[in-house]
Amino acid sequence: MPAYPMPPLPSEDKRWKIVNGTMRRHGFARNALIETLHTAQSSFGYLDDVAIRFVARSLHVPLSQAYGVVTFYHHFSLKPAGKHTCTVCIGTACYIKGADKLVAEAQKYLKIKPGQTTPDGNISLMTARCVGACGRAPVSLEDGELVGLMEPAQLLKKLEGWAAND
Secondary structure (H helix, E strand, O other), rough: OOOOOOOOOOOOOHHHHHHHHHHHEEEEOOOHHHHHHHHHHHOOOOOOHHHHHHHHHHHOOHHHHHHHHHHOOOOOOOOOOEEEEEEEEHHHHHHHOOOHHHHHHHHHHHHOOEEEEOOOEEEEEEEEOOOHHHHHHEEEOOOOEEEEOOOOHHHHHHHHHHHHHH
């Protein structure tokens, strides 16, 4: 346990105990920032201002550093994701093989930009720098499931299916 007083949990929500457990397991060390933020995001689905401030105060990390980490790494999200998430890889291999066409098709159909969620909260459109499946380029992640050799029409069919079923 750290020598300094710990801030109280933001609420009675049991998920805060999971976040606190991650920090405790690491002795409330500053170098547990990324892992603790991952725990908070996996517990709540995204990182809001309350979560970032609580983690920063608990680990005695400057708030600017915590926000810097959250905004630097694309894995962290400041907004809740949609019910479904479509992530298009825009790494070099995927881009050369047509990822830009995938993104354009998704944007046109969903009427949102990458990093946004449809107004109904159903679908989030994301991009990633590389998902490590270059041999199957272009690649998308559909609710976390990797789909390689993706064609714009194939992606559109998936998006239409999500929109129709929800």
